[in-house]
Amino acid sequence: MTTVSRETQEKLERFADLLVQWNAKINLVSPKDLGQLWPRHIQDSLQLADMIPAGATITDLGSGGGFPGLILAIATDNPVTLIESDQRKCAFLREAARICGAKVTVIPKRIEAATPPEADIITARALAPLVKLLGWARPLLKENGFCLFLKGIKAQDELTEASRDWHMTSTILPSRTDPGGAIIKVSDFKRVV
Template identity: 30%
Template sequence: MVTEQHSQELAQGAQQLGITLSEQQHAQLLAYLALLIKWNKAYNLTAVRNPDEMVSRHLLDSLSIVPYIGDSARWLDVGSGGGMPGIPLAILFPEKQITTLDSNGKKTRFQTQVKLELKLANLQVIHSRVEDLQPEQPFSGIVSRAFSSLEDFSNWTRHLGDQQTRWLAMKGLHPADELVALPTDFHLDSAQALTVPGCQGQRHLLILRRTA
């Protein structure tokens, strides 16, 4: 269950990240956390079993990339799993269209339940393999969190973006070896070290773009 301690940790962590949460956003993030804790027991949505670790390792980790979302209006979260970072982004940016994609039916069923219970009209949940997805138009941003190597992330999602698209790869250690293997039509636009409140260990965000 979600406790007052979780609520305080979320509020303080968001503040440390420079993010102002409305009362509704704060409540929605905690409601999402409550569903995650409840469903994780049966569905194995995340390897993090301790609810006390979920605020920092899931919610605040997802929110740490908020400064890099920018004006991009249509985002795809690939290999979204339990809905991170896609669902927290949908809560924070109700004006943006957020799509989450996962090939695991249990995980997309959970995400669909979250969408219904939290009334997230801007969230679209898709149960599919990434290579089978054929969107009507390119996404303006594509994000993945510990989904795959940069090489696979680029190759598997190439058809989902264009020269205007930004690819955001959330990583732990700075993946110098993966950057060497980046496909020739992609380049590193920027690399950011992220500080996630309450998280031990390194976190990095790598922003990729297609080379014209």
């Protein structure tokens, strides 16, 4: 598990309390997951924090309930752009960022329509197949940037499929929170022509 300072732990606890309150009105996480909120969502997102250099800018695709983007903003104190098309989820993300003192910009648009500044790192969790994520991430990523995508048991299959359309440098790292999960790190990627 990723260890954090007492101050960060307190902010994460405030986030978790707020998420539980809001989840009664809008579906941020599955109600059956609320009992596993810390290991399944918060710790899963936190494991990326160790891979993020201080000061790196992050754009999180399809932020939903704040995983992993808002958790990373709280844990790293780095500036994070959250792209989320659901207006109700955007309201939650703004309120959670305010309460937790996170450096967050929320873009209430579909990923294809968003035009944030290019970021050093692109993240996503449980959003889309890798081949689709790469298409969304490429125009949003700085030249020497990289992507961190939290994936499930089919990470290798997704990487194999994406390699038909994309040249890339990639690594699959085991998840520290889910024995069937993985983190796909991708850099230097461009479409096959």
